[in-house]
Amino acid sequence: MRDIVADWKRFLATKLKLEWQRDFFDHRLRKEESFTEKTDYIRANPVRAGLITLAEQWPFVWTADPQKQASRENQTFRPGAPGGRALPCLILAALALASCRPDMANQPRAKPLSESNFFADGTNARPLPPHVIARRDASAHEPVDTGLTNGAYATQLPMQLTSELLARGRQQHEIFCAECHGQIGNGDGPVVQHGFPRPPAYQVERLRNAPIGYLFDVISNGHGTMAGYAAQIEPADRWAIAAYIRRLQEPQRSPPSAP
Numbered sequence: 001m002r003d004i005v006a007d008w009k010r011f012l013a014t015k016l017k018l019e020w021q022r023d024f025f026d027h028r029l030r031k032e033e034s035f036t037e038k039t040d041y042i043r044a045n046p047v048r049a050g051l052i053t054l055a056e057q058w059p060f061v062w063t064a065d066p067q068k069q070a071s072r073e074n075q076t077f078r079p080g081a082p083g084g085r086a087l088p089c090l091i092l093a094a095l096a097l098a099s100c101r102p103d104m105a106n107q108p109r110a111k112p113l114s115e116s117n118f119f120a121d122g123t124n125a126r127p128l129p130p131h132v133i134a135r136r137d138a139s140a141h142e143p144v145d146t147g148l149t150n151g152a153y154a155t156q157l158p159m160q161l162t163s164e165l166l167a168r169g170r171q172q173h174e175i176f177c178a179e180c181h182g183q184i185g186n187g188d189g190p191v192v193q194h195g196f197p198r199p200p201a202y203q204v205e206r207l208r209n210a211p212i213g214y215l216f217d218v219i220s221n222g223h224g225t226m227a228g229y230a231a232q233i234e235p236a237d238r239w240a241i242a243a244y245i246r247r248l249q250e251p252q253r254s255p256p257s258a259p
């Protein structure tokens with residue numbers, strides 16, 4: 001790497017007549033004029049901003065020049081008159097510091113499992129956010145994970161049917177399903193209107209008679225052109241959606257109002 005950089009600097013030095021500071025990785029020496037240019041530009045900022053009409057009316061204060069610093073110690077504080085070499089020195093110092101400190105490489109970071117005084121629980125290992133699907137659980141064999149009891153589709157919801165469960169089911173349905181199936185499940189979601197195959201309405205006889213475990217299985221593993229959602233929706237939420245579909249299938253129920 002060192003050789004490549006050296007070659008590159010040598011090439012630029014001859015080709016573009018750039019001077020490089022000795023032993024520095026990429027530190028180009030700049031000419032005095034370019035600093036004057038920058039100084040003038042900075043001093044003209046308040047003029048451009050319309051705050052003053054002449055650059056001299058805006059006093060800049062800086063302390064980069066050690067000689068001025070010394071003489072200033074004997075004086076009462078007085079905003080420095082702009083000009084001189086101080087600002088170029090300040091800019092030079094800023095540029096030099098900026099290019100020397102490897103801040104990007106040495107950023108604060110937390111090592112896995114290390115102690116933390118930032119997080120309330122004192123550890124940098126963060127717990128999984130809620131509803132994260134653990135891949136290793138995908139092979140779970142409980143009815144609640146498969147929708148099957150003794151190899152047949154479950155006919156019962158494996159948890160209690162509560163209004164919270166239905167609300168969750170509705171919310172998840174609107175996130176993952178309604179774009180195709182429509183909000184009330186009649187199969188006319190926007191994706192279908194743009195040409196995706198139209199799914200059957202949840203309200204057709206066959207699906208109304210299907211066990212709830214079947215709905216869970218379709219959500220988990222997909223059906224025909226529809227992909228499965230086991231990798232995106234955790235089992236409890238799949239059941240919540242199935243319960244909500246059951247609700248949409250009830251003939252006496254008027255379609256839920258849009259949120």
Ligand code: HEC
Pocket residue numbers: 173176177178179180181191196197198199200207215218219223224225226227229241245
């Ligand atoms: C990208 C569009 C799309 C999305 C999103 C989608 N589906 Fe489907 N779904 C379909 C299509 C198309 C079919 C019909 C597939 C077939 O018969 O080939 C279908 C079929 C179904 C069926 C009926 C299966 C049968 O036996 O006929 C159910 C139930 C169902 N989807 C539920 C859901 C639920 C619940 C969600 C959300 C978790 C969902 N779908 C998300 C497109 C979608």
